[in-house]
Amino acid sequence: MAEPLLVERAGPVLRLRMNRPKLHNAFDAGLIASLTRALEAAAGDQTVRVVVLEGEGASFSAGADLQWMRGMAAASEQENREDALALARLMRTLDELPRPTLARVHGPAFGGGVGLVACCDIAIGTPQARFGLTESRLGLLPAVISPYVIAAIGARQARRWFATAEAFDAQTALRLGLLHDVVEPEALDEAVAMQVSLLCRAGPLAAASAKELVRRAAHHAGDTASLDEANAALIARLRVSPEGQEGLGAFLDKREPRWAQD
Structure with missing residues (x-):
């Protein structure tokens, strides 16, 4: 079985690539735990200067894995609380990481994937990236990621997108403040490298x-x-x-x- 997270190091730059491409890098307990461990290790490594978060395959991250969600629907309320706290720990660790973080958003990000983007200090996407806080369609809400999404796009905008579960494109994400820049796919790596270079000069x-x-x-x-x-x-x-x-x-x-x- 392939590792759910690929960890690559090039000098002071640590790249974390979610590696569940067939499932659009959807979260399950394994991916959440792997991301959390990698980020906690980066927090304790003074030689890491920048962390880049990205996804393998067509998507950045589609949020929660449906099979995982099916299992949690059959679990107790206490088990669901513990599961949600594991995701909260991941988001808090990423948001408060004492290293600059950059999200390379080459494709769709939904649900918890939006949370990851919002937690990063810099987010660069392509026109192919689409976004959605789709939990309300399932009778749920993006509760765990809400502090970070609200900080990124503001309370007024969050009230709309949390309630409607409407998908939005990269230009809308740019206007809302979820993305800092939108570039064509062939320019994405160069744009990321430029930001990494600036961070390493600081x-x-x-x-x-x-x-x-x-x-x-x-x-x-x-x-x-x-x-x-x-x-x-x-x-x-x-x-x-x-x-x-x-x-x-x-x-x-x-x-x-x-x-x-x-």
Whole structure:
């Protein structure tokens, strides 16, 4: 049996490719566990600078595997809760990963596949990519992935797409903010490589800390004094860190910082 996830390493770049092409990279317990383990390993590996998430075959990810869903429909409520918590752990791990993440969306993404895209820091798709939060057609809702999809497209848009289960195209995903760019298939790898190159030129600590900064600024509850204190502490810590000292020194000396020469 083929591995559900292919893990490839090229220098500082880790590529995670969902490998269930005949099932359009649909989730089951095995794929969820494999993705979670790979991401947790990346979080603990300081030599990983960027994680690229992609799918084998025609689709990025079709969401939940129908056979798996059939089994869960016959399971108890407690078993379903535990199953949902495993998916929640995957999404949380990807969203909070202390490494920049990039989704290479070459084809359709539905349900949980949309959640994966929303959790990544950068998402680039092709015109062949289609999207849908189709759970309501089954009498369900995209509950586990909802925090990340809402953060990506906004509450007003989420109310529509969660309720209608309507599919939408790549240009709509771009307009909603789910995708950052849409490029032709032959230009996808080049577009991904460009973003990877930019991320590798950034300071590793700075790039890894960017999502934490955005999350804190986006979710502060009106306490501007504590937000200012936290942001001032962050920039002070970065300025005096070895990375900050190297970056500022390289800029003043008009040379590339050491991390960009690796």
